[in-house]
Amino acid sequence: MEYDKLSPVRVGVREAPFRSFLGRQEPSIVHFSPEAGNSLVVDQNDYHFDHAFRSTVSQLELYGALIMPLVGKVFCGFECTVMAYGQTGTGKSYSMGMTADNQATSEEHLGVLPRCLCDILDRVAAKQENTLERIQVSASYIEIYNEKAYDLLAATPMDPMLASRSDSCTCLPLASQEDLQRLLQLGNNNRHVRRTNMNANSSRSHAIVTIHLRRQGGQLSRMNIVDLAGSEGVRRTGHKGVARQEGVSINMGLLSVNKVVMAMAAGHAVIPYRDSVLTTVLQKSLTSQSYLTLLACISPHACDLSETISTLRFAKSAKRLRLNPQQLMMSRNHQLQQQQQRQQQTLAARTPHALRRPLTSSTTVKVSRPTQHGAQNSYYLMPPKNTKSMPLMQLQRTRSEMGLTPKAKKRAREELQLEMTMDAPSDSHHSAISLVEKGCSGAVSLSNSETETTLVEPLSGSNVTLKQDQEQDSNGPMGPPQPPPAIPLFHSSLLSIAEEPDSQQQKLQQRQLLFDNTCSPIVLPAAGPLEMSGIQPLEISDMPVLRVRRSARLNFNSNRQQSSTEQQLQQNQNGLRRSMRLAVKLESAAVTANHLLATQNSGSAGGSRKRLNAATKRWINKQRNTFLNQLNTADERELVKLPGIGRKTACSLVMQRNRLGGFQSLRQVQQLPIWTHVTWNSVCSANGLDPYVKCM
Numbered sequence: 001m002e003y004d005k006l007s008p009v010r011v012g013v014r015e016a017p018f019r020s021f022l023g024r025q026e027p028s029i030v031h032f033s034p035e036a037g038n039s040l041v042v043d044q045n046d047y048h049f050d051h052a053f054r055s056t057v058s059q060l061e062l063y064g065a066l067i068m069p070l071v072g073k074v075f076c077g078f079e080c081t082v083m084a085y086g087q088t089g090t091g092k093s094y095s096m097g098m099t100a101d102n103q104a105t106s107e108e109h110l111g112v113l114p115r116c117l118c119d120i121l122d123r124v125a126a127k128q129e130n131t132l133e134r135i136q137v138s139a140s141y142i143e144i145y146n147e148k149a150y151d152l153l154a155a156t157p158m159d160p161m162l163a164s165r166s167d168s169c170t171c172l173p174l175a176s177q178e179d180l181q182r183l184l185q186l187g188n189n190n191r192h193v194r195r196t197n198m199n200a201n202s203s204r205s206h207a208i209v210t211i212h213l214r215r216q217g218g219q220l221s222r223m224n225i226v227d228l229a230g231s232e233g234v235r236r237t238g239h240k241g242v243a244r245q246e247g248v249s250i251n252m253g254l255l256s257v258n259k260v261v262m263a264m265a266a267g268h269a270v271i272p273y274r275d276s277v278l279t280t281v282l283q284k285s286l287t288s289q290s291y292l293t294l295l296a297c298i299s300p301h302a303c304d305l306s307e308t309i310s311t312l313r314f315a316k317s318a319k320r321l322r323l324n325p326q327q328l329m330m331s332r333n334h335q336l337q338q339q340q341q342r343q344q345q346t347l348a349a350r351t352p353h354a355l356r357r358p359l360t361s362s363t364t365v366k367v368s369r370p371t372q373h374g375a376q377n378s379y380y381l382m383p384p385k386n387t388k389s390m391p392l393m394q395l396q397r398t399r400s401e402m403g404l405t406p407k408a409k410k411r412a413r414e415e416l417q418l419e420m421t422m423d424a425p426s427d428s429h430h431s432a433i434s435l436v437e438k439g440c441s442g443a444v445s446l447s448n449s450e451t452e453t454t455l456v457e458p459l460s461g462s463n464v465t466l467k468q469d470q471e472q473d474s475n476g477p478m479g480p481p482q483p484p485p486a487i488p489l490f491h492s493s494l495l496s497i498a499e500e501p502d503s504q505q506q507k508l509q510q511r512q513l514l515f516d517n518t519c520s521p522i523v524l525p526a527a528g529p530l531e532m533s534g535i536q537p538l539e540i541s542d543m544p545v546l547r548v549r550r551s552a553r554l555n556f557n558s559n560r561q562q563s564s565t566e567q568q569l570q571q572n573q574n575g576l577r578r579s580m581r582l583a584v585k586l587e588s589a590a591v592t593a594n595h596l597l598a599t600q601n602s603g604s605a606g607g608s609r610k611r612l613n614a615a616t617k618r619w620i621n622k623q624r625n626t627f628l629n630q631l632n633t634a635d636e637r638e639l640v641k642l643p644g645i646g647r648k649t650a651c652s653l654v655m656q657r658n659r660l661g662g663f664q665s666l667r668q669v670q671q672l673p674i675w676t677h678v679t680w681n682s683v684c685s686a687n688g689l690d691p692y693v694k695c696m
C-alpha cells in the first residue's frame, strides 16, 4: 500500500466470534463476499468498506491491513485516530488491546495499541540512529464515564477533569512494552468495568489512550486509540439503578458521535461537538485535519441483528466523511514560511542599511595587534580594497552614525567636520619631524605610550621628543611614527573606544602643528626623571589652561612589567583626564600663546614660568570679561556679528539675559539650555576662549 496516498478516512468491519456462553451454534448473519475482500451482506443489504474481516482473522492481520499505515502518518506529524465502535461484547477492547491480562499480552492476542507502540518505538529508534533528532514517546489514558472525563493516570483518578482540558492530562513516558503494560494496568484499575449479561468484563466507559510523539522543536503528533463502550439495549442487559444510568450515558455518547460524523459527512457548517463530553474530547480526532480509522465490530448472532445493522450504518456514514489533513499540513507549512518571511523582513527593516551589506564583501574585522605591554586595543574595520571611490570622511560617517538618532547624527557630523578641518594638514608626519629637528623650544610635545596622551613642554633648549613604542625607540627618539594601520570603527569622540596608539599619536602630532612653536602657556614643574629624554610628566595643578576631558578613560594595567621610569610616569599621570578632542583646547591655547608672544618678545621662555603663567591667566580673564560684557550689553543684531553666534542663538541669549537680569559669569552662560556641547565649544573656539578653563 502506498502510504502517501492513504485515504484520511478508512473503515474496517470485524466480525466477532460466536459467544460460547450463548450455548448454541447458528449460522452467522454476516455474509462475506467471496470475490471482494471488503464487502459483506447483512440482512440482504450490501456494505462496502475498506476492509471486511472475518471472525477468523488474526490480530496481526488486522493490524497490518488497517492500522499500520497510520503509524507512518503519525511520524509525518499528523493527528491519527483509531476508533472501535460496536455493540457490547463484540471484541472492541480485545481488538484495541486495551486489556492488560495474560491472554491479551501473549503475542497472538496483542491488540492494536501494543502493536502500534512497538512500531512507533522501532521507528523512533531507527530515526534516532540515523539522525540526531530526539523524539519523546509518552502516553495518556482517560475515560469518559457518566458524562464526565477522568484522567486514569492522575494521582487522583476519581476527580473528574474538564473535557476541554483533556490535552493537559497526565502523560507517562513509554520506552517499552512493559511500560505500556504498567500504564494499562494502572489505568484499568481505575477504569469503570462491570459484569453484564452480554459481557463478563464489559467496559462501562469510553476510553482513550493517546500516544504522544514530541519532537525536539516542540512539534507534537498523536495517535489516539479509542475504545468506545458498547451500545446496548437497556432491556437486554437487564440493568437497573447505576448500571442503567451508565448504559444511558454510554448510548448518549455514542449517539453524539453518530451525530458528529453525520454532520461532518453531510458537510454541515456547525458540528455538534459540544453535545456530549465524549465528542468534546474527541473533537480534535473528528475534524477534517486528522486521519481517522474506524473499526466497526459486529456480532454474528441473529439476536444482535438490529445492533449490527446500526453499527454498519454508522460505519457507512463514517465512510462518507471527507477529511483533508494534507491540506492542513500544507497550510501549516505555508503559515510557517510566511511567518519566517515576515520575521526576515522585520529584521531587515530594523537593520541599518550599512549593516545589511555583507561584511566580508567590503570590510574585514580585525583585532588590532597588542601593544608592547600586551594591552589590547579596540576592534577596527579594515577599509575595503575597493573603496577608493568612497571618500574617507563619508566612510567614517556612515560607520560612526550607525544606530544614532537624527539629532545625534547631526551632532556627530558637526563634530566630524570640525575634526576633519583640524586634521587638514595631512603632512603632519614630516612637519612633526621638521619641528623636532628644529629643536624648537616651548613647543608642545606629545607622548603616546600605551595609548596614553601626555602633554609636555620641554625645558628651554631641550629637544622635543616623541615617545614611541619600543619598536620606534629602536629607530631613535625621533624615529618616524608608523601610519595608522586602520580606520577606527567608531568615531573616537562619539564612542568610548580606545584608538590604536599609532593612529592617536598621528592625530595629536597633526594638532600639535597648530601651536606656535616658540611659546607655550603651559608651565611644567621642575625637571623630573624623564627630563633627559625630553619628556615631562604633567601635573594637574600645573595645567591652568587646559582641563583635559576625555570620554574614554584608559586605566593602566597594573600587571604589566614596567621599568621604574615608566612607573614614575604612571604615578604622575594617575588621575589625569585626557581628551580626544585635545586640539580644540590646544587651539585656544595657541591663540593665547600668539597673544603672549606679541607681548613677551623679550626674555627667555624658560626663565619666566611663573610670570608667563600669570600673564596667561590675565590675558584669558581679559578675553572672557570682554566676551561676557558683549553678551550683557549687545543687542540681538550686535550679538549676531560675534563669531559663532547665529540669529537663533542671539535671540535666545537676549531672552535669557532678560530673564536672568544679565549674566554674572561665563559659567552661567555656559549652563544655559541653548547650547549643546558642540555649539558651546565652537563659540568658545571662535572667540578665542578655552571652553574648559574654569569660568569666572
Ligand SMILES: Nc1ncnc2c1ncn2[C@@H]1O[C@H](COP(=O)(O)OP(=O)(O)OP(=O)(O)O)[C@@H](O)[C@H]1O
Residues within 6 Å of the ligand: 016, 017, 055, 087, 088, 089, 090, 091, 092, 093, 094, 095, 199, 201, 202, 203, 204, 228, 229, 230, 231, 297
Ligand atoms: N476476535 C476475537 N478472538 C478471540 N476472542 C475474542 C475476540 N473478540 C472478542 N473476544 C473475547 O470476547 C470477550 C469480550 O470482548 P471485549 O471485552 O473486547 O468486548 P467489547 O466490545 O469491548 O465489550 P464492551 O463494549 O462491553 O466492553 C473477551 O473475553 C474477548 O477476549
